[in-house]
Amino acid sequence: FFFFLTGNTNNHFHIDASRGLISRGSQPLDREQQSSHVLEVEAFNSAPDTMKSSVRVIVYVEDVNDEVPVFTQRQYSRLGLKETAGIGTSVIVVRATDRDTGNGGLVTYKILSGSDGKFEIDEGTGLITTIDHLDYEIKTSYLMNVSATDLVLPYNRGYCSVYISLLNELDEAVQFTNASYEVVITENTPTGTEVVKIQARSADNLNQIIYKFDPNTSPQALSLFKIDSVTGIITIKGLVDREKGDFYMITVVADDGGPKKDSTVNRVSITILDVNDNNPEFDITSDSSVDVREDVAVGKRVAVVLARDQDTGENGLVSFAIIAGNIGETFKIQTTNTTYGEVFTRRSLDRELIDRYILTLQASDSGSQPRRKNHILVINILDVNDNPPVIQNPRSYNVSINENVGGGTSVTKVQATDSDIGVNSMLSYYIIRGNEDLTFRMDRVTGEIITRPSPPDRERQQFYSLSVTVEDDGTPSLS
Structure with missing residues (x-):
C-alpha cells in the first residue's frame, strides 16, 4: 500500500508515499500567518479493487521569536x-x-x-x-x-x-538679587528672630512682588519658618531643634502677578547649629544586673552599658564613670568609641565579704557645660567553693560513756560550718579512723556519733581515738 497527503497547501509538508513519514516541506512555516495545519492522509492498497483509509493529522506550529516590534x-x-x-x-x-x-x-x-x-x-x-x-x-x-x-x-x-x-510663553522671570541664600542659626533661637531677607526685582516693575514658600515645602520647614509676603523677610515661628532637623532647603517663589503669569524660585539653605540641650541616654540593651563568679580574674570585663547623646561634636561625645557603690574600688569603667562603657574588675572578689555591688554609672557628654545621666548596675557575686568546712572545736572532743550502753546511744556531736552557700556549704560527716571494730557510727548529715547495737566493752577496749572528716558538696569538694 502507499500514502497520499491532502490539505497541504503551499507545500509546507511532505509525506513518504511508502512509509507514511510526514516531514517539513519546501516552504517555511510562519505561525503568525497560520498557527495550525489540518492534513488528511489517505492510505491505498495495490489490489485490483483498490481499498483506502484516511486519517486527519493536525500540526500545531509553536512560536519562535522571529517578529520585529x-x-x-x-x-x-x-x-x-x-x-x-x-x-x-x-x-x-x-x-x-x-x-x-x-x-x-x-x-x-x-x-x-x-x-x-x-x-x-x-x-x-x-x-x-x-x-x-x-x-x-x-x-x-x-x-x-x-x-x-x-x-x-x-x-x-x-x-x-x-x-x-x-x-514659547511670556516667562520673563523676576530676578533675585542673590543667586541663593545660605544661613546658619543655632537651635533654640527665639521665635520672631529674623533669619534672612529675600530680595527680588521685576523687569516689568509694574506690580508689587509677592514672596511665598513653594507649595512643596516640607511640613516641618513650614512649622518652623515663615516669610513676609511683602518684605521677603524669613523669621522663626516654631521651636528650632537640631535633633529633629539640622538642615532645611526652602524654595522661595517671587511672583510679580503680571500678564506673563511668571514666578521665579530661589533656594534658601538654613543650617542649624547644635546646642548642648540633650542628656546622654542609656540604651535599653545596657546591662542592669549581672552575675559574676567570685573567682573571676582581675581585669575581666563583667558588664557593658551603651549610651548615646543626640547632640553633635563635643556635645555628643559620651564618657562613663562610676560615681557610687564601688566599694574598695573593686571595679573600673572604660569608655569605648564614645558610646560603650565597659566595666572591668580591678581587684579580686570575695562573696563571703561582699555578695552584691550596686554601682551608679554616669554618662557625661563633653560639652562646655556637660550634661549627665545615671544608670544603676547591680553586680551579684556568685559563690565559688573556696572555703573548706570549719569544725567548731577543731582540737578534740573528750567524751566518757559507760560500757554496755544500749545501741543508738548518743556519744557526742561534731559540728562544723562552711562560709560558702548552696551545695558548696552542704556538709557530710565521716569517721575515717579509730572505729575499726565498728562500735560507733556517725550520722552523715547531723554529725552525731552514736553507739551501734553491739555495746562498748571496757575490758576489750577502754579508749577510742576517733578521727572525723567533714567535707562539703562543692566541686571540687573541700574537707
Missing part, C-alpha cells in the same frame, strides 16, 4: 508643549506591537538619543514624561530616537522617532 507610527509628534510644563508632565505615548506570543510578544521601550536629559519613557507603557524643566529660550524642539525591544533572544528591536516642539 512594529510601532503604530514611524514618527510621533507633540507640537506646542508648554515650556513651563512641570517635571513629570505626560508628553506623548508611543506604542509598538509584536506578533510573537509570550515574552516574545512583549516589548520594552527606551529613548536611545535626543532627550538631552529632559524626557524619560516608561519602559512598559511607552509614556514619555518630562524629568527636567524645559526652556524655549535654550532649545525649541527635540527629536528623539525610540526603540521597542522584545523580551526573548535574539531581542528583536523596532524603531520610531518622536518630535516634540515647545510653546
